[in-house]
Amino acid sequence: MRLAFIAMGMVLFGHSFCLANDGLKVGYFDVDASPPIGSPMAYDITTEVLSPLHCRGIVILGSDAPIVLCAVDWIEIANEGHQFFREELGRAAATPVERVSVHCLHQHDAPWCDFTADKLAEEQGIRREMFDSAFARDVIQRAAKAVQSAMIQAAPVTHVGLGQAEVEQVASNRRILGPDGKVKAVRYTATKDPALQAAPEGVIDPMLKSIAFWNGEHRIVELTYYATHPQSYYRTGKANPDFPGMARDQRQQVTGVPHVHFNGAGGNIGAGKYNDGRPEMRAVLMDRVANGMTRAWESERKVPIAKMDVDWKVARVVLPPSPHLQHEQLVEQLNNKQRTSRERVIAACKLAWLLRCERGNEIDIGCLSLGDVRVLHLPGELFVEYQLLSQAVRPDLFVTMAAYGDCGPWYIGTEIAYQQGGYETSPSSSLVAPHVEQVLVDAIKTLLDANEIPTERLGIDAARHEVEAAKLENQSK
Secondary structure, eight states, X not given: OHHHHHHHHHHHHHHHHHHHTOSOEEEEEEEEOOOOTTOBOSSSBOOEESSOOEEEEEEEESSSSOEEEEEESSSEEEHHHHHHHHXXXXXXXXXXXXXXXXXXXXXXXXXXXXXXXXXXXXXXXXXXXXXXXXXXXXXXXXXXXXXXHHHHTOEEOOEEEEEEEEOOSSOEESEEEOTTSSEEEEOOSSOOOHHHHHSOOOSOOOEEEEEEEEETTEEEEEEEEEOSOOOSSOOSSEEOOHHHHHHHHHHHHHHOSOEEEEEOSOTTEESTTTOOOOTTHHHHHHHHHHHHHHHHHHHOEEEEOOGGGEEEEEEEEOOOBOTXXXXXXXXXXXXXXXXXXXXXXXXXXXHHHHHHHHTTOOEEEEEXXXXXXXXXXXXSEEOHHHHHHHHHHOTTXXXXXXXXXXXXXXXXXXXXXXXXXXXXXXXXXXXXXXXXXXXHHHHHHHHTTOTTSOOSOOOHHHHHHHHHHHHHHHHHO
16 A cells, blocks of 8 residues: 555656646656676676667656656666666656656677576576676666656757658668578578578668657757667677667767667668678668668658647557476476576576566557657567558558567567578577467557557558558659
8 A cells, every 4th residue: 555655656746747847848868888897798798898888768748747768778678677677767757667668779799687587597596697687776776866867957848850761781681581481591680691691681661760859949859760680790798889879879979969779670680681790890880870860860850749749658468478488397497507507597588588477467568659759669579560560550650669678578570470480480589479469469559549440460461561552652742
């Protein structure tokens, strides 16, 4: 009962804060999220911080409780780590946890945060093999303090700017299909095979989208969205934000305007067609993404906005666990001292997700509305088809997506992708069942108020055709 009163007080405080500061406002926060030397990252121990990692975001203050959006230069944030992150930012903003969305950019020379898996591993005497939870908690607490400061320093918002531009020669689909419709090869983010590089780009979303918040003639903050795996090369031990983070930082330095970048549904997308893994390619890819950010910035049209134009909706979903996850088997793998520590921690990660599923633990999928803008916030390493689908069902709106939210489920493919095979939908990579597609499609359609669309199976392929048709129609106007 006491917790309920505290939660109610937080909501009322957040609501009164907005009323006392009449009008729409936005605040920006940024803290260093770089791991200390000697701290484990996803694959290696940190030997150097090549370029700082960031935890950046905004707080939107409107007519309802505050909304917090956060993007972190880490590979994954999952399970209790993700929940705690949201809870602490929500506490700082005096807003319900449902109105807080935390995402990672998925760089690979970067930390991994999963308090559940870390606790399971530590019970077996495995410490700091892949996680540094003390460091992660410190970043979270500093981010929470930064959120409080952002609310105090929030600036009035009069307009939003909407822009987009095609990013050329960066993204390509990782899954190369053979004549039988099965995955014959995976074009990883760094690909040296000329035959795989020569294969078509495949299904991608080439558009980088931007949303700017304006106070009169002054840009307050710029948000950008682009779907791709962010690796140019990794396993260096040197923490860095890789090419999307570098492009973001370059644009912030050039413009003097804070930039927050979100990775879209890039689970099956990477730079493999255009990147052979040579270190010099990192700067090339950075320039290409920065160029897309620049052209999106220049294309932005300003639209007046008031606090009543802002809304936040949440669809709570239960994602189905993959049938290959067996509780007793994972416990045996975790307890087996004949296995390597890394193998046992991977088992802990899978067990952490399965335990959530066994409890019927729900995942929040959020949707931010800014007038005719919709920003969807989804979990996991999501396939790009979900992003294309969201645009197809509401071609009348400016729709974009941030994925890599709660990464407990790892990769999330489409139903047909699990039949096609390939790395991303294999038992080693995806912890959800194929019918996850219908769960997410239903949630997307609900959040986008697209339920009036015929309920017969729209199909991900149909969504791609809808997007192409909309492009052609717009070009003819």
